Amino acid sequence: MRLYIEVARKSFRRFATYRGAVLGGVFTNTIFGMIHAYVLLGVHAEREFVNGFDASDAVTFVFGAQALLMVVRAFGWDELGQRLRTGDIASDLQRPADVQAWWIAQFVGMSAFYVIFRGLPPFIGGWLVFDEVSLPGPAALFWFVVTATLAAGLAGAYWFAVNMIAYWIIEVRGVVMAFSLMIMFFGGVIVPLWFLPDALLDAFRLTPWAAMVQLPGEVLIGSRDVAACLRVVGLQLFWLSALVGAGRVLLSTATRRLVVQGG
């Protein structure tokens, strides 16, 4: 277990060296957050509550979502897929460590870096610019940290499985784009899920994508009591195990094929 913590830590440090990209990224997240926020404020100018959520909820959610975007790498992550394509994966397979755990640990280390350096600053920026952004209370913050961490692990398992699928389909880019789109839409990034009619909303809230962004975002704005937060955690754990399982199946099939056919 300690090995994987070390892997995560090294991954964190590796991303810390890309300083220039981080600044550019913070800028981007802030701009996009602001555009989303303004649009939602435009909506709330006409109507105080949307499905029970007010302007403050909406704007705080937007910046929380931008932070979570980076944690779950909503725009896509294909590092593993590329390694599979080039065959570099062989060196991973030779290590006396579990490949999936290794990659998920790396992912979590990366997410930790992103949430601190690319998630927090835009949120603070949003808080400074918009009066409507409300800082979370201690309870909400606690549950947010919990659900965000689980979201990172969940995203790691998610992208691991997606990259494995990409291996079979060869066109890594397209597959990643498709699965990224799902996070953007069902995760409430493009528009908070509560804008949807209730029937769809309840269904979509159960998806793994919602578990990555939408639900932790709702936790952040304090719209969920303890019982509801526990339900979120439960859902995240469910999807985490499902995706880890799927990932393992894909991994063993791919490894067998690699070993037999030589990659």
Added chain:
Amino acid sequence: MSCPVIVENLSKLFTVAEKAGRVRRSKREVVAVDGISFEVGKGEIVGYLGPNGAGKSTTIKMLTGILTPTSGRVEVLGLVPVKERKKLARHIGVVFGQRSQLWWDLPLSDSFELLHHVYRTELGRHVSRRDQLVDLLDIGPQMSTPVRQLSLGQRMRGELIAALLHEPELVVLDEPTIGLDVVSKDRVRGFLHDMNNESGTTILLTTHDLGDVERLCERLLIIDEGHVIWDGALEEFRDRHAQVRTVVVDLVPGVDIPELSLARLVRSDGDRCWFEFNRRQATAATVIGELTSKVAIRDLSVDEAKIEDLVRALYEE
């Protein structure tokens, strides 16, 4: 016509930002090329050597117009590279050993066709030139293969063709044989040699592979830390710097190994002996003379000093 390449007092300074403390950056000036001067005559094959970081790539970039010099004069084919980059590009061919000029996922033939449009060569000439080169380098069977699927050797041959399609007067090659297997290296060297012989194309070749140098270069330009430390014929380099030569003798079986005054035995293996002599003190002829007067031999050869060792010694000076 004047020399294809004229370099006069050429210098290039880079300003490098360095981390001084936790946040501050200090600026440091790095002199990559320090007032070098040389000329390359028409039809010459010049080897441009130097340790990594000596300024080879920087010089090449200034010659091709990719990099602006800090001071000094550079003239290639009568043009100032930085000012007339596009015009110059029409008359030179460049091969970067490690970076491809070809279109990665298109078949080789498509790359050549696109280059025809890039260089705007006349179609008939392009076709005959292409066919000639493809034939010479024996790459016909690979013409419809996407470049990314070619082996390194095949790709290098493709790169060579790409650089020569438009019949340039000057060809600049940056480590063209790097990573190639022995057969491919040989092929590439042979091709370049023949091409120079037949068309009189001037060739400037940077390489770490001294096999390239031995086979191709009549002249050596050695650069170290931004200065040219040698500019002259290969033979002269060898003569000036090689002190020691070796005579390898196969003695008639059963004969005792002779003692020579002009040379010293350094190694023996069965009937074969290696004698070293200092070229200041003896010539190959006199050593062989002494040898044959003392003992019956079956066969002999004279080993040239290894350029590798000589260059290394020069770097270390």
Added chain:
Amino acid sequence: MAGARLWRHLVGARVRSEWQYRASFFALFTASLLFSLTDFVAVVLVFEQVPSIADWSIAEVAFLYGTGVTAAALADATIGAVESVPDRIRLGTFDRLLVRPAPALLQIVGDDFALRRFGKVLQSAVILGVAIAAVDVEWTVARAAMIPLMIISGTSLFTSIWIVSNSVAFWFTDTREAANSVTYGGSYLSQYPLAVYGRWFRRLFAVAVPISFVNYLPALFVLQRPTDLGFAPWMRFASPLVALLALIVAAQVWALGIRHYRSTGS
């Protein structure tokens, strides 16, 4: 012009290559179409909740969306390849463009041309068509003619923005992300009436970066809306001129960038 011919050949080679892997091409084309469609789904969802935004109806916002996104998507499809500049510089593959007797920008744009990017254009064009049918406007020749005009100048404006934001890579590395915020951010911003944005934000990102000239100002004319937000009525017709100026500026910035690259190496 010789440059145009070369561009055609480069693009032709790319398209042939894309067509070879047809399945992949259609998959990516569809993905790009769907990906961009979600933006409009968001607009629809927003209007499910409110009848208008800043006093613009859904048909009017759809008009903004159709014109703005079509212009951005067309620019992306034609000049989007310029996004590869930061990567090329980083990987060292920019040099080989300079060794050829053709302008570097032309080579990049031809080399990385991707037909599948037109998926986005198709989607927004359809929405524009629907919006035109749905808006309550007294159509005159002038208003109808404004639509293709604003698309052309809008595309030119976005093209300039794309070029300038990616030229920054010549001076500063790691600028890919920041460039995205201006290009894709600008596209997103143009989908909604400018009134929703705060004053300073608007001034920085819709005027300094002339996004307001892409679709908002001409739309005021087409949709018979009053000129607001401190703009003057003549500005509604200024887009072609602004676009032309922007292209000139972009060309200069690019040339400066190449000159800087050539003096500092990589």
